[in-house]
Amino acid sequence: MTWDAIVVGGGIAGLVAARELAHEGLRTLVLEQRDAPGGAVRAHTVAGLRLDAGAESFATRGGTVAALLDELGLADRVRTPEPHGSWVHLPHGDGPLPRTGLLGIPAHPWAADVRRTLGLVGAARASLDLVLPSTPADSLGELVRRRMGARVLDRLVRPIVGGVHAADPDDLAVDAVAPGLTTRGSLARAVRRLRASAPAGSAVQGLDGGLHVLVDALVADVESCGGEVRTGVAVTDARRTTDGWDVAGERAARLVLATPAAVGLLGIAAGEPDPGAQVTLVTLVLDAPELDAAPRGTGVLVARDATDVAAKALTHATAKWAWLARAAGPGRHVVRLSYGRAGAETPADVDVALRDASTLLAVPLEAGGLLGHAVVRWTQALPRPSAAHQAVVREVRTAVEALDGVAVCGAWVAGNGLASVVPDARAAARSVL
Numbered sequence: 001m002t003w004d005a006i007v008v009g010g011g012i013a014g015l016v017a018a019r020e021l022a023h024e025g026l027r028t029l030v031l032e033q034r035d036a037p038g039g040a041v042r043a044h045t046v047a048g049l050r051l052d053a054g055a056e057s058f059a060t061r062g063g064t065v066a067a068l069l070d071e072l073g074l075a076d077r078v079r080t081p082e083p084h085g086s087w088v089h090l091p092h093g094d095g096p097l098p099r100t101g102l103l104g105i106p107a108h109p110w111a112a113d114v115r116r117t118l119g120l121v122g123a124a125r126a127s128l129d130l131v132l133p134s135t136p137a138d139s140l141g142e143l144v145r146r147r148m149g150a151r152v153l154d155r156l157v158r159p160i161v162g163g164v165h166a167a168d169p170d171d172l173a174v175d176a177v178a179p180g181l182t183t184r185g186s187l188a189r190a191v192r193r194l195r196a197s198a199p200a201g202s203a204v205q206g207l208d209g210g211l212h213v214l215v216d217a218l219v220a221d222v223e224s225c226g227g228e229v230r231t232g233v234a235v236t237d238a239r240r241t242t243d244g245w246d247v248a249g250e251r252a253a254r255l256v257l258a259t260p261a262a263v264g265l266l267g268i269a270a271g272e273p274d275p276g277a278q279v280t281l282v283t284l285v286l287d288a289p290e291l292d293a294a295p296r297g298t299g300v301l302v303a304r305d306a307t308d309v310a311a312k313a314l315t316h317a318t319a320k321w322a323w324l325a326r327a328a329g330p331g332r333h334v335v336r337l338s339y340g341r342a343g344a345e346t347p348a349d350v351d352v353a354l355r356d357a358s359t360l361l362a363v364p365l366e367a368g369g370l371l372g373h374a375v376v377r378w379t380q381a382l383p384r385p386s387a388a389h390q391a392v393v394r395e396v397r398t399a400v401e402a403l404d405g406v407a408v409c410g411a412w413v414a415g416n417g418l419a420s421v422v423p424d425a426r427a428a429a430r431s432v433l
């Protein structure tokens with residue numbers, strides 16, 4: 001069969017690119033190796049609840065995800081998290097995370113929540129940021145340490161970056177994780193400027209029913225335009241033909257690769273993209289009315305030197321999303337724990353997760369209250385945007401630009417998170433039109 005376009009990878013990037021192409025009237029085929037599309041935005045069912053198995057919210061920055069949801073008729077399902085705030089678990093106790101910050105970098109080092117978590121000494125050191133001269137830095141970690149001190153790095157930034165990117169700030173390029181965050185002058189002022197230019201309201205939002213509703217809507221839209229999303233096809237080879245590409249027995253004039261497998265499929269002589277951390281997500285559905293009070297708000301991030309738990313983050317999903325609390329019913333709670341730090345394999349199972357949840361929520365949780373659980377192991381799902389990875393991405397982009405009718409997209413080139421992936425995938429599709 002001959003198509004106008006083939007997209008390899010049926011994650012959000014591939015589906016968004018395919019939708020863009022299908023809307024332009026191109027007959028488009030998506031090939032996805034798993035038995036269901038969605039990639040890191042897949043769904044699963046736990047104790048009768050349809051839940052996100054991976055991503056559960058999107059950053060509102062740029063407005064690009066909201067615009068897509070609007071086009072798909074999902075605008076009325078967009079929800080803002082409950083305003084409970086979140087916490088960081090430290091060796092000497094728990095503290096609130098700054099409500100106004102960026103990746104944990106406080107916009108106001110003297111704010112009460114920041115002082116409580118950093119202590120007076122830490123807050124005073126962080127305030128030096130306002131007067132220090134410009135400090136060049138090679139990584140996000142170095143930048144924060146130099147300008148605001150070790151406490152901001154260890155108690156705020158490292159736990160958040162570990163939770164979002166499964167990486168250490170010392171390994172991350174500043175512009176890859178915080179575009180627009182200047183390395184010149186005050187960090188706090190830069191964070192304030194960035195937040196002021198972001199849309200009003202919450203920095204993240206979700207969808208009533210779960211983020212995976214987006215996957216269903218994208219697939220339906222691609223199909224309604226004559227496209228096809230075919231699952232269970234692992235693409236191992238892409239051959240140039242005289243007028244396009246031959247992929248898994250299908251032919252097309254245009255090829256969009258929404259997976260890091262692109263490097264091998266196109267035979268690009270670049271280094272290897274970052275393989276991504278191994279992240280395990282344990283979801284617990286609990287009958288635990290003692291959690292109704294949301295003891296740790298919408299969730300807890302864990303500082304690296306807090307050794308009493310193995311988890312790096314906990315999301316109290318029923319405290320975060322009112323629609324989910326209603327779906328779960330009175331006294332029932334959904335708690336998600338994530339495991340896996342850069343360079344470390346953390347074995348995680350339901351018993352460890354139950355113990356960690358008890359510690360992090362400061363509420364004893366018994367196995368008898370467990371209504372259901374799921375353990376999902378993610379590999380290659382969160383590429384760490386280190387300087388080395390960014391160099392590979394630049395090489396790949398240059399090589400692909402020289403190929404007619406070919407584009408790459410996805411978190412591995414655009415950065416993690418839907419707010420980065422969606423606009424990049426749309427641009428990739430437009431580049432082959």
Ligand SMILES: Cc1cc2nc3c(=O)[nH]c(=O)nc-3n(C[C@H](O)[C@H](O)[C@H](O)COP(=O)(O)OP(=O)(O)OC[C@H]3O[C@@H](n4cnc5c(N)ncnc54)[C@H](O)[C@@H]3O)c2cc1C
Nearest residue numbers: 009011012013033039040055056057235381410411417418
């Ligand atoms: C546990 C977890 C939680 C997250 N939470 C959030 C969040 O709350 N908010 C947020 O914005 N982001 C979050 N993210 C990140 C976000 O989900 C990803 O950045 C985004 O979904 C990546 O989309 P993608 O299409 O680039 O890649 P993927 O979702 O990885 O999709 C790539 C797809 O390509 C397929 N594929 C790969 N190779 C081949 C091949 N050779 N042939 C055929 N198919 C192939 C894969 O099976 C996969 O389905 C989270 C990620 C994880 C893992």
